Amino acid sequence: MRGLKKQRRIQILIVAAVALTLSTALIGYALRDGINFFRPPAEIVDNPPPPDEVFRIGGMVEEGSLVRGQGETITFNVTDFAASIPVRYTGVLPDLFGEGEGMVGTGRLIDGTFEATEILARHDETYMPAEVTDALEASGYNAEGYSTEDNGS
Incomplete structure (x- = not known):
């Protein structure tokens, strides 16, 4: 009787482990197209992604x-003030999209040009996406295009 209970517990643990592994694999498979990595232009110039990879540029x-x-x-060109990438987009742009404004686009890099399928812009005059702000600061500039290393002189 005691051996039967132990064998039943082992069977339940094996079934649970298989179910957990299978569900994790299915979730990963379902999310593979929904995960888009953000890349600033300088990173794209240094390490261009393959043409089939969908990512976000900002x-x-x-x-x-x-x-x-x-x-x-x-x-248009998108820049982080360290590098610049040409972008091509077919569609209607957001109202606040314009030169000197922040943007984030989703698409692929094909022959050195980012082919965007979606363009997002600021939703008001003061907002800047955190990813874009971080990328600009990493290249030594702020959202207005001024070097953060300048001390006002």
Whole structure:
């Protein structure tokens, strides 16, 4: 009787371990397309991702780089003031999108150009996404494009 209980417990533990492993694998499989890593332009220049990888890029829209093409296609450069990446987007841009403003885009890097499927911009004049702020600070600049190493002189 005692051996039967011990054998039953071992069977239950094995079934529970298999179920836990299977559910973890299924969750990971379901989330694989939903996880987009953020990369600033300097990191993309240093280590370009493969063309099939979907990721997010963020920074400031470079002054003088915004070109509205035929139809809904827009091209511009996004910068973290350490590097600049060309971006192409087809669609309607957010109202507050413009040159010198912060943005985050989702898409792929194809032949050196970021092909965006989604563009997000600030939702008011004072907000800056934390990822963009961190990337700018890491490159030594603030959201206005001023070097953080300048001491006001």
